[in-house]
Amino acid sequence: MSSAPNTKKEKNCGPHTELIANEHTRVTRCACGTVHVHVLSKGLSLQIQDEEFRFLVNSFSAAQRVIDYTESDVSEIRESNDGVLN
Numbered sequence: 067m068s069s070a071p072n073t074k075k076e077k078n079c080g081p082h083t084e085l086i087a088n089e090h091t092r093v094t095r096c097a098c099g100t101v102h103v104h105v106l107s108k109g110l111s112l113q114i115q116d117e118e119f120r121f122l123v124n125s126f127s128a129a130q131r132v133i134d135y136t137e138s139d140v141s142e143i144r145e146s147n148d149g150v151l152n
C-alpha cells in the first residue's frame with residue numbers, strides 16, 4: 067500500500083466538551099479551543115474560535131434585545147424616548 071500520508075491541516079483535536087444541548091442547538095467546545103455550534107433545525111454547523119464566538123453571542127443577544135424592544139409598544143417608546151435606542 068502506497069497511500070498518501072494523512073496530512074490534516076487542522077490541529078489535533080481533543081475530545082469535545084458539550085456546553086449546551088437542546089432540541090434546537092448543540093454547542094460543544096473542542097480541546098483546541100474551537101467552539102462548534104450546531105443549529106439542528108437548519109442542519110447548520112459552525113466552527114468558531116472561542117474569542118470570535120464571544121463576539122457572535124454578544125451580537126446575537128444585542129440583536130435579540132432590539133427585536134424584543136421593537137416588538138414591545140414602539141409608539142410608546144418613541145413618545146417617551148424620542149426614538150433613540152440606548
Ligand SMILES: [Zn+2]
Pocket residue numbers: 077078079080096097098099100
Ligand atoms: Zn479542535
